[in-house]
Amino acid sequence: MTKYVFITGGVLSGLGKGITTASIGLLLKDAGYSVTAVKIDPYLNVDAGTMNPYMHGEVFVTYDGGETDLDLGHYERFLNTDLSKTNNITSGQIYFSVLEKERRGDYLGQCVQVIPHITNEIKERIRRITRDSGSEIVLVEVGGTVGDIEGLPFLEAIRQLRVEEGVANTMFIHVALAPVLPSGEVKTKPVQHSIQELRRIGIQPDAIIVRSLAYLDDEAKYKIALYSNLPLNAVFSSPDVDFIYKVPIILHQQGVADYTLNRLGLSKKREIRLEEWREFIKNYEESTKPVKIALVGKYTKVRDSYISIVEALRHAAVWERVRLVLNWYEATEIEQGLRKPDDVLENDGAVLLPGFGRRGSEGKIKTIKLLRENGKPVLGICFGMQLMVVEAARNVLGLTGANSTELDPATPYPVIDLLPSQRNISGMGGTLRLGDKKIIIVKGTKAWEVYNAPEVYERHRHRYGVNPRYIEVLEKAGLKVSGWSEEGFVEMIELADSKIFYFGTQAHPEFKSRPLRPSPVYKYFVKQVVRGTG
Template sequence: MTKFIIVTGGVLSSVGKGTVSASIGLLLKARGYNVTLVKVDPYLNVDAGTMNPYMHGEVFVTDDGAETDLDLGHYERFVGINMSKYNNITAGKVYFEVIRKEREGKYLGQTVQIIPHVTDEIKSMIRKAAEKANAEVAIVEIGGTVGDIESLPFLEAVRQLKIEEAEHNVVFVHVALVEYLRATEELKTKPLQHSVQELRRIGIQPDIIVARSVVPLDEETRKKIALFTNVRPENIFSNYDVSMTYEVPLILENQGVPSRILEKLQLKDSQPNLEDWKKFISDLKEGKREVTIALVGKYTKLKDSYISIKEAIYHAAAKLKLKPVLLWIESTDLESYPQELEKLKKVNGIIVLPGFGARGVEGKISAIRVARENNIPFLGICYGMQLAVVEFARNIMGLKGAHTTEVDPKTPYPVITLLDEQKKVVQVGGTMRLGLQKVIIKEGSLANKIYGSTVAYERHRHRYEVNPEYVDELQKNGMVISGISENGLVEMIELKDHKFFVGLQGHPEYRSRPLAPSPVFVSFLKASAGIE
């Protein structure tokens, strides 16, 4: 029988529920428990796939092709398990399913309402996710902030879950901000108190509180929180600022959070093995040799838009004991201020980031040209690879006006074009080429050296491809097609006479883990740092 840990958030969004949830998952897995994590998002989108990254950060893609919330990336990186479409529940999915059942007559004769029909569907989806993962413990993170109208049905559903499940099978963990006033050097608990009051008004009494703050909680503050929240002081824990989120599991472990949770769930506690995790953190902190990486994209003002790429760099840096210095460059700035391109000539490596649409495209193409002409290690991911083909076609093959039909449908040289199976697609949501795809690697290529194999698997998210009509011409002019799909699509490109010039149609960042970094990022950082 699955046990459930419900994680709620108070005071404001982005308070760290995802990191706390992922950390608890890591700590329970380190004790030998089979865990899974579920992210509940109260928005009405069916999935995150159609959302601008500025709205909700990165879209994280799973092996089975689900376009999900970025917190699933945290879960995979911390816990080291693969998520699936069942691990992200949205209000859109719930209402879509309820309405589908109503139209099919499944509720025949009933007035379909939030309670019980919507709340029953939510509970069903949570239980299904746990069942699919064969989980002993399912950690369910309720997105948003307590008090939001959107999250009320989900909070009501987990309130009911507590009643329906056996005694000691559901524990509520509330993560909320405790503000630190620097002027008076004191911690203010009133917002946290109000968030717990709101939870209790809904019918949920937290079992454990994790207070998010700049500095650790002192004993007086802990007692004050206990007094006003009906939670014993020993069940109140501090999640204070650290230099990297990967330290949070150790903070929670040192305070005894997992032990207290297991006690409340009446599960056996044991000594976790966290040595590999500690070594990863130590290696990342001890990196002394700096390597400057420019990340060129159109959403760089919100770093969460590319969080998996950023973390993949850190994973590789820890393995190589390097200190990465990330230089975020908005591709539109390279168009408006061409002098900004001079900055790129001074970096150790350039990554042209994924994205869609016309904005910032010419800036990305200019950055690719700088990397190619100045022998600066280059990594192009998805759109970054496609635009590397455009740049090559224009400046090496002399095809003036070459472009992707995504940006210029009337280009005389459509070197990037829509996938055949996409030409009849009408609905844009969930219809791209998505999920884990097999890549066949060319023997003797740099890609072969990177993966150490003639077969690789990466997750994908795209509608456009290298136009097959131009493949022979690209190769005649010196571009190496080093990876193809089983049906012949171009998956990887590289240039021979270059320090490191690699483009991938897939997204290697999605599968990178702290203890198992992506070989693509390891090889790229090696080249950028001049490591043989």
């Protein structure tokens, strides 16, 4: 039978349950089992697509066009697999489905309630993912914190799954915080209270993973085990690290994989070695040469807004054997004159970050002009690429007032415009151009050097694109189109006949980057930045 591992969180959110889930998944996969991971988000949004990044961090896009929680990105990177949008379950999806069934009369006159109708829908979604993936082990992370009202139906559903699937086939892992006082004393009481709350609603955890600044000492572990009604070897420590990819090694050294497999009645199909993973960590540790990269965007106050881009840069930097130094620049501050765009030139290269809306766009355009004129390596992602086109239209072609119709519907030169496929769409949720799309690469370009292939697939999330009416005049200004969509729209641009890497992509290649298989775009960009530093 399929084995289920449910991961819950306590004390506060943002503890790194996603990293913990992904790390356990990596260990179980390396032990020879097929593994998939599911993220449950209790918010009432149907998906993450309509949320401001300040509210929930990055929107991670799956190959099949899902706008999902950023934890799916962690799962994909650690498990080295592509997950479906169905691997992200939200309260919005569950309630929407139940209400649709009620309107159709599927419940035959019943009084529709949280129990059993909502909980049954949750269990069916989890089992459907299990059937579709064919996985031997399914990891289910319940978002939020134990005690949150919106999360109670999901906790009740996984409690019921233990009864229905059997104790031998289900395991509960609880992740909670043990804060450290200024005196240096580790306090376990928040963990204890969190576990009590979990037990109060009928779930007895099988293992505890304690997040803290450092490793727990034996006394702290003993207290937690005693109040958790667990043996001492069921309490594990997850200290802060400087590099998230060390977490699987840390958990493995403490026996998390062995304990989990034993608890589920499984034996290792092969020894857990993580050889390539350890090489990746070794390269990181031995990389000392600093490379400074500017990140220019409008959501920089919440760094998780761009987490896949940061991780893609880290993957590339490790394999290029350099120490990544990221410097953040809020485009709105540059626009308002609170920060000089010239500051960006102190870096070895720059990434123009994606986003939506007018705020900060003029600050970003000022910065792009300086970067282009000073010959800095530049990588523009999605909206970043679009503003590279706007900047060239204004400052090279002399098209005063050129803009995107998203930012200025009355612009005299709409070099960026709404895609034809988006013109008759109503509503916002899930209506962008999303997911894997084919890109046709032009030979003899930087894009060809990047991919060395006639066509590639990258993930997309956009509603606007380069206006085809301006392609010819833009190419006369020195912008070369080096990648096209199947429909004939611009996918990639670069400076023609330039030794400098000045490259923009409408796609989001960061979503497919893996620690052991970096994105070709980011790897090439970092390589060019390193070359420029001598």
